[in-house]
Amino acid sequence: MKLKKLIKKSFIAFTCMAMCLSFTACSSSANNSSSSSSKNSTSSTDKSDLSNTLVYAGESEETINPILNSHDELPNIIFSGLMKYDAKGEPILDLASDYKYDENSKTYTFTLRDNVKWHDGKDFTADDVVFTYKLLTEDKTLSSSITSNYQDIESIKKVDDNTVEIKMAKENAAMLGYFTMGIVPKHLLDGEDINTTSFNQHPVGTGRYKFVSWDTSGGMISLEKNTDYYDKVPNIDKVIYKTVSVESTKASMLKAGEADLAWLNANYADTFRNDDNYVNYDFTTADYRAMAMDFHTDFWKKNKDSIGVLNYALDKKAILNGAIAGRGEVAYSPIQLNNYGGNKEADIYTYDLKKFDKEMTKLGWKKGDDGIYERNGQKYSFTIQVRDYEEERVDIAKLCSDQLKKAGIDMQVKLVSKFDWESGYNGFLYGGAAQFDPDMVYAGFVTDASDNNMAYSNKKVDKLLDEGRHTTGKTERKKIYGEFEVEYAKEPGQVLIDYLEGNYVAVKGVKGLDTSRVLGHHAVGVMWNIEDWKIER
DSSP states (O other), rough: HHHHHHHHHHHHHHHHHHHHHHHHHHHHHHHHHHHOTTTTTTGGSSSTTTTTTTEEEEEESSOOOTTTTOOOOOOHOOOSSSEETTTOOOEEEEEEEEEETTTTTTTEEEEEESOOTTTSBOOOOOHHHHHHHHHHHOTOOOOOOGGGGTTTEEEEEEEETTEEEEESSSOOOHHHHHHTSSSOOOOTTTTTTTTTTTGGGOOOOOOSEEEEEEETTTTTEEEEEOOTTTSSOOOOOEEEEEOOOOHHHHHHHHHSSSOSSSOOOOOHTTTTTTTTEEEEEEOOOEEOOOEEEEEHHHHHHHGGGGGGGGGOOOHHHHHHHHHOOOOOEEESSSTTTTTTTTGGOOOOOOOHHHHHHHHHHHTTTEOOOOOOOETTTTSEEEEEETTTTHHHHHHHHHHHHHHOOOOOOOOEEEESSSSSSSSOOOOOEEEOOOOOGGGGGGGHHTTTOOOTTTOOOOOOHHHHHHHTTTOOOOOHHHHHHHHHHEEEEHHHHHHOOOOEEEEEEEETTTTTOOOTSSSSOOOGGGGGGGGGGGEEE
């Protein structure tokens, strides 16, 4: 036994050494690329000096393009929008130096900043803005989940090189926030297929950091600060973004000195709380987990009326405690933590197995000899797919399955390496967030909207979300979204489980993280103020 332990310790030590050597080699390569790609490189970004480099254990990536990948960290620091979100989640000026909105003509007029450069040195102009928004509104081949956010745009017009007019067909209360999306360069993408262009792996933006290289085999994306940035230039010279899928690996990287910052499963984050070498940052997020039902499948086409009742059979507080160390809160609404959400009248389900059985009987379900409910000759049995590397989601799904089995529901958890939409699974363990405007749920909940990949449809929900989008008064909107929460709870497409905290862990020397902002799905948005961060080695 002692020999086995000695061998195991030696192996771990060897592995850590190999990881360190591999990382150093990759970093050197990245820095060589950086110095050759930027005439503004300084001695602090020399390949021999990593003291001012942030290594972030992030998420797996396939593309870095704000049109196709709107919620991840990298587009937010490589690209800039006409607007950006501040600490309170309110849209403020960014590439636009000013804007006006004319209510009579429903037209936004944006005046652009002077002397903004793309990372390749070309001038940023109104042509780029027009090109970007025409892609979103006119390109019928575009495969993007966010196009429904821009469907109220009637026309985009260049007035001059520094002025753009965007006319709306309808007044849209959420529109100013959607103008935060990163602008893409016309001179590099005109005539390209935006879905497949190599630009998606070699992005050029106007933001705080420049793309340098992407080592796909080593899982490392290298960035350097944009010394020509039009606003405050970041203090940190380089960002090394490690594309990591497995949650336990992120924690191991922090402990081994292979990462400076990571978003962690709450259970892993807790292991760092008593270690003086690390700092835990607990953000509020609007990020929730749910079982999202796929209405393309026959089971839910026949049994749509029997989704909401599952809430009675789930002890969500126990799931919260068991899967994520209690760091979050029980979920009942997809906009529960939004400023316009949180209507308690939508919290219509409690954990009550007697109530569950009573409601199931009303719906025509009866338990079979095996203890599983049946109706019309069909068992209440469905499959939920979960990506096997997302431990927190796997834990949540398994706890849901165990509880439902005791109540008489056969929920089977199918572990997959990536989501498989062709195998007929009845749904997946979903994550989503509406951290800014509540209209952020529109694309995923309205019939045939651009992010409604589960084919959920509810006429009352459609009507309320359309009204919420096209009503401007705050009081009126809050009332509308409160009604939406109630209607959705009555006939949901998802069984909401829990909201998560955004548990980040940083090495002690990383300074400047600001927990003021509510973060989004996958706790995205942590680097919203990265220009203010510092590293003290």
